[in-house]
Amino acid sequence: MLKKIKDIVKVAGEIILNAHHIKDGIESKEGRANFVTSYDVEVQNFLYQELKKVLPEAAFIGEEDKKRENVIGDYCFIIDPIDGTTNFIFDYRHSAISVGLAFHGQIIMGVVYNPFLNEMFYAEKGKGAFLNGRKLNVSGLMISEGIVAIGTCPYHRELTDETFRITRKLYDTALDIRRTGSAALDICYVAANRFALYFELILSPWDYAGASIILTEAGGCIGTMEKKELPYRLPCSVIAASPRAYEEFYQLL
Ligand code: LIP
Secondary structure, X not given: OHHHHHHHHHHHHHXXXXXXXXXXXXXXXXXXXXXXXXXXXXXXXXXXXXXXXHOOOOEEEEOOOOOOOOOOOOEEEEEEEEEOHHHHHOOOOOOEEEEEXXXXXXXXXEEEEEOOOOEEEEEEOOOOEEEXXXXXXXXXXXXXXXXXXXXXXXXXXHHHXXXXXXXXHHHOOOOEEEOOOOHHHHHHHHHOOXXXXXXEEEXXXXXXXXXXXXXXXXOOEEEOOOOOOOOOOOOEEEEEEOHHHHHHHXXXX
């Protein structure tokens, strides 16, 4: 089933690569700087149509849905059709399609695909994590030995001060800081040892569901600011890191 999901996501990536006049079809959503383009909707509709053929009994939760289904049921796809929408609008070419598959509320498969770099991250529970066929293994990077990525919660400006308070502590310790604009890719970059750690004080389930299992299957750690498991059915804070950096993070706060 994972191969079928990967093949569908790859085809969906062509919609993004062939996009044009993106700014003609933009709508604003709740919160500041929260946009949806006609391509977010087109990719989501394509994924729903094709994934339904693979797993007809599955429920769907997608960023661009008007209604929310139940993630706790049997099978549920949790989808962000374009993670990094603002990047996409400005042709920044750092966005991803993210698909997570939950079974009874636990993620069992994840696919995160950046069509601009043709990089497909994927994992199945108990079978490891991969990037374009290469197995991923998180090393023991400490914060001081690596780059740290941050999320700035642009749709929740009430979190700005706390975000930058924590960021300053990390900046004083890490080699440098990055803000890429795609949470799903940030989490996958931890799995690929490109980042030692990533954090964001609020993310929706579709931002983190697919990437979370890629990181844990690669040997990384992921949890909330309270060091709890991700809920998958609610927005939450997310810390994604190598095991050593994960423990360091909570000491730094
Ligand atoms: C975005 C995330 C980003 C976060 C934004 C938003 P979107 O996802 O990738 O890290 O800071 O608030 O959630 O909205 O582009 O799919």
